[in-house]
Amino acid sequence: xxxxxxxxxxxxxxxxxxxxxxxxxxxxxxxxxxxxxxxxxxxxxxxxxxxxxxxxxxxxxxxxxxxxxxxxxxxxxxxxxxxxxxxxxxxxxxxxxxxxxxxxxxxxxxxxxxxxxxxxxxxxxxxxxxxxxxxxxxxxxxxxxxxxxxxxxxxxxxxxxxxxxxxxxxxxxx
Numbered sequence: 001x002x003x004x005x006x007x008x009x010x011x012x013x014x015x016x017x018x019x020x021x022x023x024x025x026x027x028x029x030x031x032x033x034x035x036x037x038x039x040x041x042x043x044x045x046x047x048x049x050x051x052x053x054x055x056x057x058x059x060x061x062x063x064x065x066x067x068x069x070x071x072x073x074x075x076x077x078x079x080x081x082x083x084x085x086x087x088x089x090x091x092x093x094x095x096x097x098x099x100x101x102x103x104x105x106x107x108x109x110x111x112x113x114x115x116x117x118x119x120x121x122x123x124x125x126x127x128x129x130x131x132x133x134x135x136x137x138x139x140x141x142x143x144x145x146x147x148x149x150x151x152x153x154x155x156x157x158x159x160x161x162x163x164x165x166x167x168x169x170x171x172x173x174x
Contacts, residue, residue, distance in 0.1 A: 053081025056092035092148035
């Protein structure tokens with residue numbers, strides 16, 4: 001039987017209290033496991049979604065002028081899991097539609113349409129534009145809560161998670 005007693009020297013390092021010098025390696029392994037666990041936990045917390053569904057603004061500026069605001073009011077935010085179509089929604093979408101001249105007796109118009117999205121195409125967390133005869137639209141998709149309300153549709157949670165993991169790794173070495 002090997003009897004080892006490691007005491008915490010500080011948050012990341014253990015020292016041998018009882019045992020031979022060979023057991024010092026076991027204490028270092030314990031410290032390394034603690035560091036790996038801590039960094040993994042921080043990374044998982046940054047990338048995991050708390051809750052089962054994404055929240056998005058859902059509105060159309062044609063029927064609710066507040067939808068055209070850069071950041072709509074909170075009462076236009078819904079939990080996409082509760083959506084009436086029962087589809088597994090994975091991102092938010094914002095569509096800006098511009099009709100430049102009258103078409104079929106309809107006057108020129110501009111609309112903002114926000115809602116939940118489920119299409120897992122290559123446009124997730126990106127924007128794309130389409131144009132045609134007399135009109136154009138921009139569609140942006142993003143994957144964090146209420147992200148379809150901001151001017152910038154970029155998702156920074158992944159970069160923030162990597163930054164925290166790197167910081168944790170750096171602090172573990174100090």
